[in-house]
Amino acid sequence: MDYDRARSIIVNFIRSKVKEADSTGVVIGLSGGIDSAVTANLAVEALGSENVLGIHLPEEGVTSTKDSKDSEIIANSLGINFKNIDISRILNCFISEIPDESGEKPPVVGNLKSRIRMCLLYYYANSFYKMVVGTGNKSEIMLGYFTKYGDGGVDLEPIGDLYKTEVFELAKLLSIPEHIINKKPSAGLWSGQTDENELGLPYEIIDRILNLVFHGEKPENLQEIFDLTPDQIDLLLSRMKSNIHKRKVPPIAIVDAARHYME
Ligand SMILES: Nc1ncnc2c1ncn2[C@@H]1O[C@H](COP(=O)(O)OP(=O)(O)OC[C@H]2O[C@@H]([n+]3cccc(C(=O)O)c3)[C@H](O)[C@@H]2O)[C@@H](O)[C@H]1O
Ligand SMILES: Nc1ncnc2c1ncn2[C@@H]1O[C@H](COP(=O)(O)OP(=O)(O)OP(=O)(O)O)[C@@H](O)[C@H]1O
Numbered sequence: 707m708d709y710d711r712a713r714s715i716i717v718n719f720i721r722s723k724v725k726e727a728d729s730t731g732v733v734i735g736l737s738g739g740i741d742s743a744v745t746a747n748l749a750v751e752a753l754g755s756e757n758v759l760g761i762h763l764p765e766e767g768v769t770s771t772k773d774s775k776d777s778e779i780i781a782n783s784l785g786i787n788f789k790n791i792d793i794s795r796i797l798n799c800f801i802s803e804i805p806d807e808s809g810e811k812p813p814v815v816g817n818l819k820s821r822i823r824m825c826l827l828y829y830y831a832n833s834f835y836k837m838v839v840g841t842g843n844k845s846e847i848m849l850g851y852f853t854k855y856g857d858g859g860v861d862l863e864p865i866g867d868l869y870k871t872e873v874f875e876l877a878k879l880l881s882i883p884e885h886i887i888n889k890k891p892s893a894g895l896w897s898g899q900t901d902e903n904e905l906g907l908p909y910e911i912i913d914r915i916l917n918l919v920f921h922g923e924k925p926e927n928l929q930e931i932f933d934l935t936p937d938q939i940d941l942l943l944s945r946m947k948s949n950i951h952k953r954k955v956p957p958i959a960i961v962d963a964a965r966h967y968m969e
Pocket of ligand 2 (some may be wrong): 734735739741742743761763764765769823831834890892894
């Protein structure tokens with residue numbers, strides 16, 4: 707990939723989408739991870755630091771102080787406005803008001819955290835006439851590895867056509883601090899969570915598989931090409947298949963022939 711070209715396409719994309727929406731800029735959730743660091747960097751290049759608002763939304767006991775510090779480092783180095791809002795009390799309030807405790811399993815509560823963050827980002831976006839910029843990459847989007855209407859609830863996805871391994875390369879070009887590039891990718895929804903544990907394979911292999919599938923390789927050939935177990939391949943392929951709905955607008959039951967207003 708030509709990363710200078712990708713950078714320029716993405717910067718122009720952000721600028722034109724913000725202009726099209728007649729918006730004053732973007733709001734971004736800064737987690738301390740590489741995806742939000744890269745996206746924030748490109749947003750500043752597109753719009754200028756005064757038009758980008760970074761918000762760190764930590765949870766007590768789950769978000770590491772290192773991630774909180776890194777969010778601040780990124781915001782300061784870019785010279786953007788920065789807010790830090792602890793989501794713990796909002797989350798606890800939600801949980802304590804929900805009568806059915808069966809929801810207190812890591813993925814269910816994890817998705818709630820992601821949706822609380824989405825609500826807060828939109829609160830500020832609405833307040834300041836800004837758009838919410840997403841940080842999803844092509845690997846996450848192809849696999850549906852995000853929370854529907856959580857971190858997937860955004861107005862634009864600038865790095866959505868870059869595989870995670872390509873985000874690493876772009877991060878180097880953008881001079882993102884090395885210790886941020888070298889962090890283990892994690893959604894940070896519960897302690898000890900890592901993407902590669904949940905997905906079952908390292909991103910170097912995941913991305914090679916996704917790229918072959920993207921270019922039409924037959925699933926039955928993948929096992930041989932990568933010397934993997936059928937279970938490892940199946941986990942990825944079934945994620946791709948079962949999460950297709952996350953990339954679509956919710957289907958509407960058509961009761962009238964006039965569909966055009968939805969397009
Ligand atoms: N065919 C279909 N058509 C329409 N809707 C369908 C559906 N199949 C399921 N659904 C619905 O989809 C919903 C389940 O999806 P969702 O709520 O997203 O939940 P789910 O996909 O189960 O979980 C989200 C996953 O993304 C990971 N994640 C989350 C956030 C950030 C990151 C990160 O890397 O930063 C990763 C998280 O660790 C977890 O593994 C349910 O409401 C279900 O009913
Ligand atoms: N503590 C947080 N504060 C603010 N935003 C967050 C927080 N945690 C997650 N987010 C938002 O959700 C997005 C998805 O998280 P994800 O883990 O995919 O990205 P990342 O943390 O930037 O990079 P990595 O996947 O390498 O850890 C983040 O980029 C960020 O916009």
